[in-house]
Amino acid sequence: AAGVIQSPRHLIKEKRETATLKCYPIPRHDTVYWYQQGPGQDPQFLISFYEKMQSDKGSIPDRFSAQQFSDYHSELNMSSLELGDSALYFCASSLEDGKQNPWDEQFFGPGTRLTVL
Amino acid sequence: GQQLNQSPQSMFIQEGEDVSMNCTSSSIFNTWLWYKQDPGEGPVLLIALYKAGELTSNGRLTAQFGITRKDSFLNISASIPSDVGIYFCAGQLNYGGSQGNLIFGKGTKLSVKP
Numbered sequence: 646a647a648g649v650i651q652s653p654r655h656l657i658k659e660k661r662e663t664a665t666l667k668c669y670p671i672p673r674h675d676t677v678y679w680y681q682q683g684p685g686q687d688p689q690f691l692i693s694f695y696e697k698m699q700s701d702k703g704s705i706p707d708r709f710s711a712q713q714f715s716d717y718h719s720e721l722n723m724s725s726l727e728l729g730d731s732a733l734y735f736c737a738s739s740l741e742d743g744k745q746n747p748w749d750e751q752f753f754g755p756g757t758r759l760t761v762l
Numbered sequence: 763g764q765q766l767n768q769s770p771q772s773m774f775i776q777e778g779e780d781v782s783m784n785c786t787s788s789s790i791f792n793t794w795l796w797y798k799q800d801p802g803e804g805p806v807l808l809i810a811l812y813k814a815g816e817l818t819s820n821g822r823l824t825a826q827f828g829i830t831r832k833d834s835f836l837n838i839s840a841s842i843p844s845d846v847g848i849y850f851c852a853g854q855l856n857y858g859g860s861q862g863n864l865i866f867g868k869g870t871k872l873s874v875k876p
Contacts, residue, residue, distance in 0.1 A: 649804075678863060687850060687866035688805065701863050735804050739862070750795070751864060753804035 647672055649738050649754030657760045658726050666721040666757045670738030676700070677719040678751060679711060682733040694719055726761045733758050768851050768867030775841055776875050783849060783870040784835040791853035794827050794834040795864065799848045808849075809836070843874050 650669040658664050670677050676695045680688035681704075690703035694713035705711075708726075713719045723730060737751040768785045775781055785794070793812055797805035809820050811827035811834060818825055824837045838845055848871050852864040 676862075680864075687868050688864070690863040690865070693863055703863060733802075737804075737864075750807060750810050751862075752807060753797075755804045756802070758802070 649736055649752055651734075651736050651754040651757050653757060654755065655758045655760075657762065659762055660726060660728065662726050662761075664723045664726060664759060666723070666734050666736075666759070668719045668721070668736030668738075668754060670717050670719070670736070671740075671752055674738035674740045674752075675717055676739045677713055677717070678737040678739075679705075679719070679721050680735045680737065680753075682735060682756075684732070688735060691721070723759075728761050731759060731761045766851060766853055766865060766867040768870055770870055771868065772871040772873070774873045774875060777841060777843060779841055781838040781841050781845070781872065782835060783851075784833060785851035785853075785867045786833040787853055788832070789853075790831040791855060791865075792831075793854040793862075794825070795852045795854065796823075796825050796834070796836045797850045797852060799850060799869075801847075805850060838872075841872075841874055846872055846874050848872070 652667045678693040679691040681691055682688040691705040692711050693701045697713045708724050711721045733756045735753050735756045737753045739751045766785050766787050795810045796808045798808055799805045809818050809825040814831045815829045816827040822839045827834055848869045850869050851867040854862050854864055
């Protein structure tokens with residue numbers, strides 16, 4: 646079965662550079678979530694989109710922005726990178742299927758490992 | 763904000779033993795999910811729980827949604843070496859403007875002695 650695709654898998658940047666991470670959800674999934682996971686930490690929610698509209702916002706720095714496109718893929722744009730931005734960035738997708746709990750099952754991608762030097 | 767207390771933080775067990783881990787919260791969640799994460803990989807969904815009191819199994823895994831909606835446990839029976847990894851509980855709220863982002867516990871690192 647098709648899974649969530651993230652690219653690139655690894656990214657090395659210098660401080661103050663910009664980075665763009667891409668996420669391709671599972672086919673027919675309309676909701677995308679971004680999470681950041683630092684070393685030895687649990688994933689922290691950054692931002693989510695439903696039907697191309699931002700649906701919720703977590704601990705996302707102002708230096709970061711994201712959007713969801715008409716084909717439901719999403720991009721996380723990161724500017725003025727700092728050493729502390731080094732982390733695994735996960736995208737997860739789910740389908741709003743009209744059940745009582747429509748956003749229950751989030752499926753995660755393999756992640757993008759960002760290293761800021 | 764909401765926090766999940768997951769325990770134990772880590773455990774070493776003998777192959778074939780049963781494993782139990784749990785999560786508690788001061789807040790109510792609509793849904794509890796359990797994920798397993800291998801190093802450098804994304805979390806993989808193991809079990810999703812939707813109703814208070816619900817008991818669900820997935821092979822050797824069994825999880826329950828606490829009746830108060832503030833806790834959940836995960837049991838692994840007859841552990842095998844490939845069970846090694848980090849297990850995360852995650853709570854989810856669906857209400858108003860929230861579209862179901864997950865709040866994760868700190869994880870339980872499972873190591874199995876061969």
